[in-house]
Each structure stands twice: as C-alpha cells, then as structure tokens.
Amino acid sequence: MQENGSNTRKVTTLSDVAKLAGVSIATASKALNGRAQVKAETRERVVSAAEQLNFSPNVLAQHLLSGRSGTVGLVTHDLDGRFSIPTLMGAEDAAGTGNMSVFLCDARGDSLREQFHVQALLGRRVDGLIVVGARPDPRPSLGRKLPIPVVYAYAPSTDPRDMSIVSDNVGGGRLVAEHLLACGRTRIAVVMGDPGYGAAHDRVTGAVQAFDAAGIGMLGGQALYGSWSEEWGRTAAGIVLAQHPDVDAVLCGSDQIARGVLDTLRESGRRVPDDIAVSGYDNWELLALNARPQLTSVDMELETLGRRAAARLFEAIDGTPISGTETLSARLVPRGSTGPLPSTGQHTAARS
Amino acid sequence: MQENGSNTRKVTTLSDVAKLAGVSIATASKALNGRAQVKAETRERVVSAAEQLNFSPNVLAQHLLSGRSGTVGLVTHDLDGRFSIPTLMGAEDAAGTGNMSVFLCDARGDSLREQFHVQALLGRRVDGLIVVGARPDPRPSLGRKLPIPVVYAYAPSTDPRDMSIVSDNVGGGRLVAEHLLACGRTRIAVVMGDPGYGAAHDRVTGAVQAFDAAGIGMLGGQALYGSWSEEWGRTAAGIVLAQHPDVDAVLCGSDQIARGVLDTLRESGRRVPDDIAVSGYDNWELLALNARPQLTSVDMELETLGRRAAARLFEAIDGTPISGTETLSARLVPRGSTGPLPSTGQHTAARS
DNA sequence: CTGAAAGCGCTTACAG
DNA sequence: CTGAAAGCGCTTACAG
Incomplete structure (x- = not known):
C-alpha cells in the first residue's frame, strides 16, 4: 500500500x-x-x-568523480526576519539557473551554531558558502582558511579581504531626503530606529548630505533615535508635533516607524501628505501598501542583493578571485504619503 | 592572497x-x-x-556506500510568506538534531517548477521530501510512485493515503469564539478573509459551533467575507457598526483584518475592549504586538507543525509506514484587545 | 563505435 | 589488532 x-x-x-x-x-x-x-x-x-x-x-556518484558537489550552503541568521528571506530567494534563483542546489542552515545569531553548520556543510563538500546576516552591521569573518569561497550578504564581514555584498544605507537616506526636498518640504524631522544599528546612522548621514546640499538643516537639528517599532513611531511623532508644530515632513527609519507616525498624525488631525509628508524605509509591502495613505519607501532590493551574492560566489567557484565590499543602490518607491505641498497654502499649522 | x-x-x-x-x-x-x-x-x-x-x-562518498544521503528536500511555495518559514524552521530544527541537512527549493506556486525541483532532489538522492504549501487548501499529490517518503505540511495532499500535517482551523475558530463568549460577549460579528480559502470557512464553522453551544447566533446571522487585508478590516468594521451599532465583539479571520477593524473602531470612538472586543488570527507578532491594544489572536504553532512533519518523515525514512492527515491544535493567545465587559455597563451604544 | 579497466573517497567483511 | 580487496554508482582515458 x-x-x-x-x-x-x-x-x-x-x-x-x-x-x-x-x-x-x-x-x-x-x-x-x-x-x-x-x-x-x-x-x-x-x-x-x-x-x-x-x-x-546518482548525482552523488557523479560528483565524487568531478570533485564538485553542485551545492552551496546558505547560512542565515534571520530565518524569521524579512531581510534574509529575499536574499535567500535571490540566491536560490541564481543557483537554480545552473544546476546548483542550496542547503539552508539557520544559525540563529549563534556563532557556535554557525560553526557547527559550516563544518557540516564542508563535510558535504559544498562548492561555496553564502552567509546572510540578520542586521546590516559588520560581522566576524569565518576566516580565510576555508577550502571554498565565501560571500557575505547583507551583513558584511569585518575582514575587507572577504567578499561582501551590502545595501547602500547612506545612499538610501540621501535618496528619500532628496525626494522630500523635491516635494518642496523644508521642515523635515528625522525619526530613526535603534541607534545600536549602523544602518540607522548611515541613513541619517545620507539624509544630512541631501539637506546640506539644499542648504537647509534637519528640523530640530538632530535625528530622534528609538527602536524599529510602530510604538516608537507614535511616540516620536508626538514629540515632533509638540516641539515643531510647523513640521512639513517626517523621514522615518523604517516602515514600521512610519506606520506609527501616520497613526499619530491622523489622530492629531494632520493630513498626509498635504500638511505633512511621511516616508518609510524597507518597502515592506505588508506595511507600506496597507497604510493610509500608502507609504513612500526605500527598497533595498534584497533579492537583487542575494542574486548578486550568488553570482559572485559562482564566479569564485569557477576560479575568479573575489574580494572587497560591493554596495548595492537602494531604490525610491514613491506612493501617496509624499507629494508636493498644496500650491494654495503654506504649511498649515495644527488643524484639529 | x-x-x-x-x-x-x-x-x-x-x-x-x-x-x-x-x-x-x-x-x-x-x-x-x-x-x-x-x-x-x-x-x-x-x-x-x-x-x-x-x-x-567526504560525506558524499560515505553515502554512496550507505545508500542514504542524510539529506531531505524541502519544497516550498511561499518563501516570501509567513506560513512556510516557521514550518521550515521547525523542519530544520528536527533535522538538525540528527545529521540531516535540508535542501531548500522555492517552487513559487508553479507545479512545473515543483516537478523540476523534485526531479533534481531525486537525483541528489535525498532521503525524503517535505512539501510546504502557501495556503491551507488541499493540493495535488506528487503521486505514489516516488522512491522516497513525502510529507505535506500546512497544505495537505488531496490523496488521503499521503501523509499530511495541517493546522486545525475549525478548532481555532471555536477556541477564539469560546473565549469571546467567556468574556461575556453576546453580539459577536465575524469578519473573515477571502472566501476562496477553505480555512476561512473552517474558522467560521468552528465559531458557529461555539455560538450554537452557547445558544446564541452570530451577529447579523452570517460572516462577512472579503480579503485578508487591513483595508477590508476597515471597511467591514464600518459595515458592522452601521448595521449593528450594539455589536460587542468582532471575531476576525486574520491579524491583518483585525488591525483594520481596530483602526475603524478607534476612529468611530469605540473603546477596545471595553465597548467592543476584537480578536485576530495567526498571532503574527509584528501585527499583534504593535496593535493598540495588543491583539488577542490564535497561534497555529507552525513551527511545531514543521517539526512534526520532519519527525514523521524521519520515521518513514526509518521504515515506519506513514499515512493520513494529522491535525494540529491551535492555541489561543489572549491579549489586551479582549476582556470581560466592564461590570458597570451594558454594551454602550455609539459614543463618539 | 564499443567495452574492460581504473579510479573518485570511503566502509566493510574477510584473511592474516 | 591490522591490511588487502571488493564495492557503492558513475565517468573517462585507453584499447580494440
């Protein structure tokens, strides 16, 4: 049976x-x-x-002969998160075009677990390794003594001789700031996430570059740091409204933060984008498309990042030396939450 | 270098x-x-x-001898979704305890892609296959002629002789309805998602069982079906408030829907949970924990589901015949959005 | 054009 | 306790 x-x-x-x-x-x-x-x-x-x-x-037998297994290992630290998954899809994609198969290992942020998985993958004679981080900050290298090439995706290796592919957070911050400026906004508050993340500072740096180029200052002179949550977005928006009632845009460090900001603005009677423009970051569609109005955001194109990582890995497997950090541009995705100031009015003050 | x-x-x-x-x-x-x-x-x-x-x-050589590869294939249709990932984590978990490695393949809902991946995995001599669906409805069997065991997770196979592990949506619907009844709610509206999903009807069925047992009817006599989105939640809440201003609870088909319902209720001046209790489904923490108030929800325990699928697969690999559909209970996660009616009052009417 | 032989890296009876 | 030999499923020079 x-x-x-x-x-x-x-x-x-x-x-x-x-x-x-x-x-x-x-x-x-x-x-x-x-x-x-x-x-x-x-x-x-x-x-x-x-x-x-x-x-x-029997591919195992074929590979015993050829010396190559036709497999790569993907060690991720963020299987439940939204960053590693698109990266992983991109890699699977690039791998799939050839006849590569991908071993997935979740190390869950634990370097012992990572070491364990790397050893197991080595035993399976994978042809190469992609290591995906949970957050964009640099992470320790696996070392240079491995018999196979390694590419670090999303989170770069601290060793510059390793090959890393990362997203350009400075550029992303600049991009969205330039967009807000182009919408005629001049009193722009910046609400960022956890200051423990390098990406938080990078995005602010990019925004400041754009503000400087436009000859205006950030509203309040500095970014507000907190956490990557809606809750913080709500709180921060309250602070901004209290201190700078004439704010005409809020540049947020993530879509979650932006959702919180939108809620507080709505409940304070401010119209988005007419009174205040709001931008997010990540282009997490679940959040961005369900927002009212839909959220302008920055897409890190993580799938492209994953595909690029896999492509570089395959080059290395084929013998091309690879090294250094490659930075991928982010892309602005304009939606309803930003737009030009209404031609009729100055930025209206509180209207509740 | x-x-x-x-x-x-x-x-x-x-x-x-x-x-x-x-x-x-x-x-x-x-x-x-x-x-x-x-x-x-x-x-x-x-x-x-x-x-x-x-x-x-060289594990490849060892396995050439032993006839087993120590690998399993995981074919998923929902790599970007939130259902397959926990399932996959559970499977990886169960696999990791032994010395199994997991090949991940994303078939993206395309049965040709699926067929392609299955063939590739067969060539790699995986010891077994787990197929993870993107939605809980039954899906075609891979057939019974494969040389290795297969377990279907989340989405069952249409062939009852196959082994499938699914979540109990009827039970989940009953569970949350019983909770609302226990909170003293008697005028309960049901706002469900896409009627094209079997799970939508199952959850309603479970809720109706609870209502029947309590001797009360669903508010309005039937569930409102729409889509699994916040937008629909907002719209549906408006309909419910207009038709049944004395509603004292809304049982939602998903956390997304519940988030939309919460927004409309708040903007209509209804207090949650004092005036109206609201429940979600999925226990998607991103949505449930950031809601105001935090959302009572139903957790399908997908990681357990994945772990169970892997465990069954390993049994089959070890020679135990497996077959039939195994249904996993869901778990209620009570939070601030539900609670007893305030002792002082009847359900207050509109208070905006 | 076809086949016998060697070999990929390992394990396991089977002799010594 | 140790080692020579056979074999897992395949591919590739090398003879015929």
Whole structure:
C-alpha cells in the first residue's frame, strides 16, 4: 500500500539501464551524456531504456568523480526576519539557473551554531558558502582558511579581504531626503530606529548630505533615535508635533516607524501628505501598501542583493578571485504619503 | 592572497590521514569511526593525524556506500510568506538534531517548477521530501510512485493515503469564539478573509459551533467575507457598526483584518475592549504586538507543525509506514484587545 | 563505435 | 589488532 513508507524500492542504476539496452555501462554513460562516439541507434536504445526505468543518475556518484558537489550552503541568521528571506530567494534563483542546489542552515545569531553548520556543510563538500546576516552591521569573518569561497550578504564581514555584498544605507537616506526636498518640504524631522544599528546612522548621514546640499538643516537639528517599532513611531511623532508644530515632513527609519507616525498624525488631525509628508524605509509591502495613505519607501532590493551574492560566489567557484565590499543602490518607491505641498497654502499649522 | 578564490587547495582525504599516521586506510577508517578492533595507541595516532590535517570525511562518498544521503528536500511555495518559514524552521530544527541537512527549493506556486525541483532532489538522492504549501487548501499529490517518503505540511495532499500535517482551523475558530463568549460577549460579528480559502470557512464553522453551544447566533446571522487585508478590516468594521451599532465583539479571520477593524473602531470612538472586543488570527507578532491594544489572536504553532512533519518523515525514512492527515491544535493567545465587559455597563451604544 | 579497466573517497567483511 | 580487496554508482582515458 504505502509503497514509499520504507526505502525498500530499489533505485534504478546505470547498470540496470545498460543491461536493458544490451550495452556496457560505459556505453550507456556516454549515450546518456551526449558523448559523440556513440551510434545514433545505440543512443536511442539506451535513452529509451533509461526512460522506461525512470532512471535518474546518482548525482552523488557523479560528483565524487568531478570533485564538485553542485551545492552551496546558505547560512542565515534571520530565518524569521524579512531581510534574509529575499536574499535567500535571490540566491536560490541564481543557483537554480545552473544546476546548483542550496542547503539552508539557520544559525540563529549563534556563532557556535554557525560553526557547527559550516563544518557540516564542508563535510558535504559544498562548492561555496553564502552567509546572510540578520542586521546590516559588520560581522566576524569565518576566516580565510576555508577550502571554498565565501560571500557575505547583507551583513558584511569585518575582514575587507572577504567578499561582501551590502545595501547602500547612506545612499538610501540621501535618496528619500532628496525626494522630500523635491516635494518642496523644508521642515523635515528625522525619526530613526535603534541607534545600536549602523544602518540607522548611515541613513541619517545620507539624509544630512541631501539637506546640506539644499542648504537647509534637519528640523530640530538632530535625528530622534528609538527602536524599529510602530510604538516608537507614535511616540516620536508626538514629540515632533509638540516641539515643531510647523513640521512639513517626517523621514522615518523604517516602515514600521512610519506606520506609527501616520497613526499619530491622523489622530492629531494632520493630513498626509498635504500638511505633512511621511516616508518609510524597507518597502515592506505588508506595511507600506496597507497604510493610509500608502507609504513612500526605500527598497533595498534584497533579492537583487542575494542574486548578486550568488553570482559572485559562482564566479569564485569557477576560479575568479573575489574580494572587497560591493554596495548595492537602494531604490525610491514613491506612493501617496509624499507629494508636493498644496500650491494654495503654506504649511498649515495644527488643524484639529 | 585570496586563497579560496579557486578550488585549487586540495582537500585532505582519508588516505592522507592514513599515510601521516602510518597505517592502512582501512585502519584509519575504523579508528576514526570508533570501531572496536583498533589498538588505543593506533587510534590516537590516527585521530591526531586527522586533526592535524583538518580532515573532514567526504560525506558524499560515505553515502554512496550507505545508500542514504542524510539529506531531505524541502519544497516550498511561499518563501516570501509567513506560513512556510516557521514550518521550515521547525523542519530544520528536527533535522538538525540528527545529521540531516535540508535542501531548500522555492517552487513559487508553479507545479512545473515543483516537478523540476523534485526531479533534481531525486537525483541528489535525498532521503525524503517535505512539501510546504502557501495556503491551507488541499493540493495535488506528487503521486505514489516516488522512491522516497513525502510529507505535506500546512497544505495537505488531496490523496488521503499521503501523509499530511495541517493546522486545525475549525478548532481555532471555536477556541477564539469560546473565549469571546467567556468574556461575556453576546453580539459577536465575524469578519473573515477571502472566501476562496477553505480555512476561512473552517474558522467560521468552528465559531458557529461555539455560538450554537452557547445558544446564541452570530451577529447579523452570517460572516462577512472579503480579503485578508487591513483595508477590508476597515471597511467591514464600518459595515458592522452601521448595521449593528450594539455589536460587542468582532471575531476576525486574520491579524491583518483585525488591525483594520481596530483602526475603524478607534476612529468611530469605540473603546477596545471595553465597548467592543476584537480578536485576530495567526498571532503574527509584528501585527499583534504593535496593535493598540495588543491583539488577542490564535497561534497555529507552525513551527511545531514543521517539526512534526520532519519527525514523521524521519520515521518513514526509518521504515515506519506513514499515512493520513494529522491535525494540529491551535492555541489561543489572549491579549489586551479582549476582556470581560466592564461590570458597570451594558454594551454602550455609539459614543463618539 | 564499443567495452574492460581504473579510479573518485570511503566502509566493510574477510584473511592474516 | 591490522591490511588487502571488493564495492557503492558513475565517468573517462585507453584499447580494440
């Protein structure tokens, strides 16, 4: 009944195919692999035998010979998070085009666990390794003594000789600040997330570059740091409104923060974007598309990042030396929460 | 410089170890694998040689012999979604305890892609397969002719002879309805998601069972179906308030819907939970914990589900026949959005 | 064009 | 206790 309850069913082997086709196993191999020196008629006989037996070559054996396993290891620290998943999809994508398969290992931020997984993957003779961080800050290198190439994605290695692919947070901050300026906003507050993240400071740095270039200062002279949460967004918006009632834009460090800011603004009777423009970061569609109005955001293009990481890894596997940090541009995604100031009015004061 | 730019570095092999230890490769093998018939002193010499050379046995070769690869394939259809990831984590978890590694393949809802991945995994001689759906509705079987066992997780197979592990949506709906009843609510509206999902109807069915047992009817006599979005939650809450201003609870089909409902209630001046209790489903912490108040929800315990799927798969790999659908109970997570009616009052009417 | 033989890295009876 | 030999499933020179 349950035919696959146990592995008793014998898997067909090349020698089964050869026997059925009435040839040697060497000839069967050549026929199936499209080698030139096989008579057409013989090849056909072998191929049809293989089909008949539903033959699928044992890749493990093939790779024992070739010295390559056709697999890569993906060690992630953030399987539940939203950063590693798109990275991982991009990598799987790039891998899938060839005949690579991906081992997924979740190290959960624990470096012992990471070490354990790396050893296991080495034993499986993966051809290379991609390490995906949970947050964009630099992380310790796996070292340079591994027999296979490694690419660090999202979170770079602290060792500059390693290959890392990261998102440009400075550029992303600049991009969205420039957008707000282009919308005619001049009194722009910055509400950032956890100051323990390098990305938080990078995004502020980028925004300040844009403000400087426009010859205006950040509203209040400095960014408000807190956490990456809606709660903090609500609180921070209250602070901004109290201290700077004439604010005309809030640049937020994440979409979660922006959602909180939007809530407080709405409940204070401020219209978005007419009175105040609001921008997020991450372009997390769940949050951005369900916001009222929909949220202008910055997309780090993590899938591209993952694809790039995999591409670099494959180059390295093919022998091209790789090294250094590659920074990927972010992309602005304008939506309803930002727009030009209404031509009629100055920035209206509180209207509740 | 870049020592791992190409794979030139030769990987140490058991024969290297044997040579260094001055023994045959057979003896080296036995020594490292803890076979009894090896002199302690010899074993020590071999072990230290292995360490010195940083030897890591080629698992591909070992598995060629044993007939098992020590790997399983995880084919998912929802890598970007929130359902497959916890399932996958649970599976990885269960796998990690042994010495299993997991190949991750994203089929993206495309059955051709799925077929392709299954073939590739078969070629890699995985010992078993877990198929994770993107939504809880039944899906076509991969068939019964595969040489390895398969477990369907989250989305069951349509073939009852296959092994499937699913979440109990009827029970979950009943659970949360009972909770609302226990809070003293009697005028309970049900706002469900996309009626194209079996889970939507299942959750309603469970709720109705609880209502029947309590001898009360659903407010309005039927559930409102729409989509799994905040937008729909906002709209639906408006409908409920207009038609049944004396509503005292809203049972929502998802946390997203509940977030929308909460927003409309707040903007209509209704207090949650004093005037109206609100419950979600999924226990998606991002949404549930950031809600005001925090959202009572139902947790499908997807990680447990994944772990269970993997456990069943391993049993099957070990020869135990597996079959049938296993239904996992959901768990109520009470938070601030539900609670007893204030003792002082009846359900207050609109108070805006 | 076809096949016998060697070998990929390992393990396991089987002799010594 | 140790080692030579066979074999896991395949591919690739090398002879015929």
